[in-house]
Amino acid sequence: MNEWLTLAWSQRSELASATLVHLSLVLESIVLAILIGVPLGVLATRRKSAERFVLGLANIFQTIPSLALLGFLLILFGGTIGKLPALTALVVYALLPIIKNTILGIQGLDPNVAEAAVGLGMTPWQRLTLVELPLAVPVLLGGIRIATVSAVGMATIAASIGAGGLGTYIFRGVSLSDPRLILLGAIPAAGLALLCDSLIGLAERRLDPTKGSGSRRNRWVIGALVIALFALVLGENLSSRTGPGKIVIGSKDGTEMILIGQMLAELVEARTDLKVDRKFNLGGSLVCYNALKDGGLDAYVEYTGTALAAILKEPPQNDPKAVYDRVKAECERRDGVAVLDPLGFENTFAIVMRAKQARDLGLKKISDLQRHQGRLRTGFGPEFMSRADGYDGLMKAYGLSFTERPRELDRNLLYQAVAQETLDVAAGDSTDGRIASLDLVVLDDDRHYFPPYEALVFANLASLNRHPALREALSLLSGKIDADKMRLLNYEVDGKRREPAEVAHEFLLLNKFLE
Amino acid sequence: MVLDQEVSKPIVAWRDVRKVYPSGLAALDGVTLEANAGEVLAILGTSGSGKTTLLKLVNRLFEPSSGTIEVRGKPTSDWDPIALRLSIGYVIQDVGLMPHLDILANVGLVLKLLGHPKPDREQRSQEVLKQVGLEPSRFAGLRPHQLSGGQRQRVGVARALAANPDLILMDEPFGALDPITRREIQAEFRDLQRRLKTTVIIVTHDIREACHIADRLALVDAGKLVQVGRAADFHDKPASDFVKSFFADAEAVVLESPR
């Protein structure tokens, strides 16, 4: 507990700005949802057919799983990562409660009041603005409250597409298997949700337009509060504007990619006069690659084998040099993506087990698994399950067929699952520090099934051409990190729970990349 | 404006009006009736006989199925509905005050719709509040839920009077009052009407009320007009047994009635 508070304190300024980003994401999406949802709700009360259509659409939106929606929006926005798709997703989810309560509020109008409004001679617009909407305010606020509270939760997922916010800590925590980091994101998020809930709840009660005197003062107080919030959001937006000299370094989910991402960011800051924006823990290869193509990212760490299969969608090959040449040529030609020289280590898929179980069963090589396939419980990440060079190929190459269906779970959870004996065999990354820290072993790929996965830096070609110093800085690490070094660095973070930024900085100092 | 009108010229005229609701029910079945400028016309009848329907045809809350209704000599179908309603005071059966506005703003609502500036509205609203017997200094700032049912009905009347219309439609305006207060406000209203010479069409099923404040009565039954005339006519020459029985318990009132 104490240790966690120390961590939280050491992160205070980063945490504060993440909270601010989170809050502004939520507020902006709610304001947009109100601007869209209230008119739609009003429209729905005017025509029965419009009500069916609007509510039906909002209901369908609500049922789309959030990750699927984010993925879909990423494609829709042509790979733009960051705020735009995240904001869109949040707006889509916030619409239903706002539309619904607008309709409820207007339809709940006392029929006598409605008759008086018409009978006294109000135009439809006057009826709406002088009677229906003011009286719907408490019900509408109820909808806004529901929408806001769930947007606070939903916005954590936005971190996976680089929109930042408190989710950054949660994703980092999951990828580093560090519950302290998860809590660092989750606790402020929960606090924010509670705060929004009670503040809007208060407004709901105080702004009841039928409750007479004193409401003028309440309106002032709440108006001032709203203005203060928007000043905050505006300030956040102005400060986070990406200027012309700003470089965005990203990374997929995973310790070593974040570590090298940090190193690259620091090197660029030290060796050029460019400013760097760090967008780590992005969803996966396609998110990063599309963002790179699009200019939303300037550099991230990728692997040759992954690029061949997931990006170029070509069948696996076994010759590292051939794979590298192919990836370099195709990515540059097709997408304007520069492929820099390999960093010096390979991160292949590794089939891992508990060291003790492997010893007990006498297992050393993947082909040894054949003898035990009836008893072993397996688990793989979604990427491994769906890739040509993943699960199906592995089964074929080694003539395996496990009796029990493999479990599919986030690949960051696989190591823990094996260590805690929920699983026996899983596919991990060969350089993962947790292999050592959790006392796991890697089974030998004796039939050379896994294609080469050399780590290297992918960069936006146009940015490199614009800033020659950037190419130089991003190339500094080429050939300088071998697999042993990488595993040690990973262990510093995964095993010893140190901050990636700190470990990266230390490495750069020790190896004289920085003075 | 009322003074300029010739007393004989009808300000509202229903001509062979039928109203059939989508349910197939004929709420009005060939009604022809006139309300003359400056008079109080009471529409009487049992519950469900079509009184409210008759009233709502005047300010186009309903449209007739056949026949025409003329207001100030012009068929309602030729009136812009908003302009028509703004020119007519309307007191609805269940008051329908705006719960989010204070009493002063409720009374001044039609003036606001007509575009009168705020100071004028407030001054005029205070005036009419006094006229219906509500002290502005006490009631102006309250919300409708802070008033009693009878006080709310007075506010409803004040709201209809505020823009000084030449025609007021009232649908059971004093329903929520106890008999004593009811008599009081009826008398006050009658005095007020005489001074202003406003045409008033008042719906009621209370025969005593009708006799107290109306110049002429119109009795409807099951969508048909049964008899029109002065209170005494109903007593002297009842058109049917139904009229007789409807008036039976009001004998005394009719006799002591001022006209």
Ligand SMILES: Nc1ncnc2c1ncn2[C@@H]1O[C@H](COP(=O)(O)OP(=O)(O)OP(=O)(O)O)[C@@H](O)[C@H]1O
């Ligand atoms: N909007 C409507 N749709 C269908 N039927 C209606 C509608 N309004 C009234 N009616 C029916 O028309 C008939 C006359 O209704 P109306 O409201 O005019 O009666 P009323 O004389 O005012 O009765 P009360 O004294 O109870 O107010 C009733 O039978 C009623 O059920």
Ligand SMILES: [Mg+2]
């Ligand atoms: Mg009625």
